[in-house]
Amino acid sequence: MARLQAQANWEYIPTHKRIRSIIKSYLSFPEAGTTCLDPCCGPGDALIEICPNQHLFGLEVHTGRALEAKTKNFINVLVGPFENCVISNRVFGFIHLNPPYDWVAGGEEKYEELFLYRATNYLGPRGVLEYLVPTGLFQASKAVGIRVYKFLLENYRDIQIFKYPQPEYSEFKQIVIFGVKKPSEPVTASLEWLEKQIARIITGDIPELSLQESPIYEIPLFNPGWVKTFRINYYDAELAAVDSQTLNLLQSESKPVLKDKLIAPSYLDKALLALLAVGGYIDGRMPGHILLGRYENREESNTETDTDSGDEIHSTRKVSSTVFYAMCKNPGEDGSRVVEIR
Ligand SMILES: C[S@@+](CC[C@H](N)C(=O)[O-])C[C@H]1O[C@@H](n2cnc3c(N)ncnc32)[C@H](O)[C@@H]1O
Numbered sequence: 001m002a003r004l005q006a007q008a009n010w011e012y013i014p015t016h017k018r019i020r021s022i023i024k025s026y027l028s029f030p031e032a033g034t035t036c037l038d039p040c041c042g043p044g045d046a047l048i049e050i051c052p053n054q055h056l057f058g059l060e061v062h063t064g065r066a067l068e069a070k071t072k073n074f075i076n077v078l079v080g081p082f083e084n085c086v087i088s089n090r091v092f093g094f095i096h097l098n099p100p101y102d103w104v105a106g107g108e109e110k111y112e113e114l115f116l117y118r119a120t121n122y123l124g125p126r127g128v129l130e131y132l133v134p135t136g137l138f139q140a141s142k143a144v145g146i147r148v149y150k151f152l153l154e155n156y157r158d159i160q161i162f163k164y165p166q167p168e169y170s171e172f173k174q175i176v177i178f179g180v181k182k183p184s185e186p187v188t189a190s191l192e193w194l195e196k197q198i199a200r201i202i203t204g205d206i207p208e209l210s211l212q213e214s215p216i217y218e219i220p221l222f223n224p225g226w227v228k229t230f231r232i233n234y235y236d237a238e239l240a241a242v243d244s245q246t247l248n249l250l251q252s253e254s255k256p257v258l259k260d261k262l263i264a265p266s267y268l269d270k271a272l273l274a275l276l277a278v279g280g281y282i283d284g285r286m287p288g289h290i291l292l293g294r295y296e297n298r299e300e301s302n303t304e305t306d307t308d309s310g311d312e313i314h315s316t317r318k319v320s321s322t323v324f325y326a327m328c329k330n331p332g333e334d335g336s337r338v339v340e341i342r
Contacts, residue, residue, distance in 0.1 A: 080234030
């Protein structure tokens with residue numbers, strides 16, 4: 001029953017408020033601020049409280065929670081599944097990872113591990129991971145437990161594993177794992193040794209998370225406030241309706257037969273435009289969208305004087321560019337919502 005309830009709410013089990021400040025006490029952040037990510041940020045409060053005054057990035061699949069996070073102190077919050085995101089590798093100084101606790105459809109893998117593998121790509125060298133999971137992850141199956149434990153050893157150093165303090169531990173059986181990202185290296189530990197370590201986690205034979213007087217993990221400075229690629233390939237109808245606010249306009253101007261079939265247009269970034277162009281969609285139709293564009297080919301001529309001979313040298317080169325016309329949120333200076341993108 002508890003699992004069904006959690007699934008209905010997209011596995012929303014927020015990091016407890018008291019635990020957030022204890023986690024924070026383990027961390028020291030650079031004064032200038034560094035890039036921090038929560039790949040399933042809920043309404044955003046956990047990351048905000050763990051990383052005060054840092055440059056925060058989030059993702060969240062639940063539209064309501066994501067829209068709430070967007071109103072807070074984040075540089076960017078993407079709406080949709082973490083699995084669909086496109087993010088530059090090795091750009092974050094810190095990642096708070098309290099993932100959904102469930103099996104991926106098919107029952108082979110758990111979301112906790114998928115999120116761990118993916119998030120690790122985005123953590124920069126010496127970046128700090130804080131991974132908050134239930135002990136049940138290591139009991140889910142022997143294979144899952146060993147995969148996760150080995151992955152941590154292969155990709156992180158200075159790993160410390162703590163159980164929640166009481167009374168939260170008895171109720172929620174959660175643990176917090178810290179680690180510092182290192183270049184990936186194979187681990188040759190025996191199966192017996194790995195099983196012993198995992199048994200210690202399952203039985204709670206590990207130290208308790210406690211408020212630190214001075215921080216243990218120093219978080220490195222990364223591209224403060226700037227991440228080159230941070231986007232998602234996902235259409236969220238609710239978000240598109242809030243963002244574009246053009247659905248009513250489209251409906252009022254469309255043929256009656258199409259009215260109920262229209263969906264709110266969502267923003268297209270340059271990468272998506274390029275994909276559409278490559279897919280031949282320019283001047284074609286996608287469900288609910290029309291993207292107009294054209295290819296321009298022109299010749300550029302240039303004349304230079306040879307400094308030795310004084311002769312004039314004429315050259316021409318062919319220049320091609322693609323021009324798109326797309327609908328945008330706010331009207332431009334000329335009052336039009338159609339923007340030209342070159
Ligand atoms: C355990 S809660 C953690 C919330 C927040 N990070 C915190 O620490 O309080 C997991 C969150 O993941 C979100 N979620 C579930 N599946 C997701 C997915 N595939 N991609 C992104 N977020 C997801 C849920 O909606 C939920 O808000």
